[in-house]
Amino acid sequence: MPAPGACLTFQANKQLARHDWLHLTPAYAADLVSDILSETDRSAVIFDPFLGSGTTIIRAAEMGFRSTGWDINPFLLEVVRSKSLQLDAETCSEIYEQGLALVDSATLLTEYCAEPDMHNIDRWWSTEHRRQLCQLKSLILKLPHSQPASQLMRMAFAHALKTSAQVHHRHHSLSFSDEKNTSQVSSEFLQALHSYLQDTLHTFTHAPLIERHDARLPDNNLDADILLCSPPYPNRMSYMREMRPYLYWLDYVDAAHQVADLDWLAIGGSWGTATNRLKTWRPDQFDHAVPALIKCLAQLPKRSSTALIQQYLIRYAQDMHAHFSAMHHSLRSGTEVHYIIGNARYYNVNFDSDALFRELLQQCGFVDINSRILRRRSSHKQLFEYCVSARVA
């Protein structure tokens, strides 16, 4: 159990090698992973089907476990793959030298790639920052793909994207700031590159395995002894929305509808045009007779504006049902599962995710199901984070 008062959010990962590379708001503290795994035999394989920024598998690898994880967000998969790199001192200094030369050449470039076609791009970055970013990106994209130099420079570029943006960096959902951002893209890039390279010198006994895989689908070859993760919360927060500067600048998308398409693939995703799809979406073969869902749907006020939330919650429950069922099918008998999940509130009605998870786990054949409160979330006094645990029968 975490110590009373311990910080359990991504804030606790600042200053931790590798864990501080990308501050993903819904990430949890690496120390939560250590606490949950503290008694586990080091021969166990730790599995996270919702990697996000990779906190679980990176910490598990640091503790000496074999670890494996899935996600569907292409940028996050790239982040976790890069965080898993292990390099020697000589390679690190070669890559840093390469970075220095690249920055020198970038500033002299007169022809460079066009900026992405991102809504409000001129509010995100000043004209000068956009020019510097385009110059740097033109050269980074020429590096041989999937090589450590290219992987780490793309991560350092992502860092520079964030620090040069005209946004409130402390605010959790990236709102625009009127304060002039005076940072230099090249120095932000080099500073991040240096720090990431230093982090890759810390080696693991077993490198984590990372796969693009939808957590609603089974995998007959899954090798795992403990599942530990936090799936998306049913709070309509969109990871794709939060990640869109990276998705655009690193060429994963070139139009808003592609971000919405990716969000629609994610559990709980309903950003942009994904909201329109939700309006006409119908559940398939999902018997939504789950008491926690029925209770919330019955309590929501009967207005046209709540229809979308109802659809959202039914789809969320259906998706989590598909996930638990896929896990029960794929994991060996006796495997422990731990889900870190927050509840949500709509129109003053609680959606009790922990109860929903316990009920769905039971419907899917899990046993020894229990949940405990980990913390009260700061945003509202009725919002909590839970750890829901169970075992495959």
Ligand SMILES: C[S@@+](CC[C@H](N)C(=O)[O-])C[C@H]1O[C@@H](n2cnc3c(N)ncnc32)[C@H](O)[C@@H]1O
């Ligand atoms: C709450 S975040 C995980 C945060 C993570 N524990 C960390 O510390 O960074 C949930 C993740 O689930 C991923 N996700 C959503 N739907 C998914 C699906 N169907 N299959 C796999 N991953 C999915 C999202 O892309 C997101 O990265």
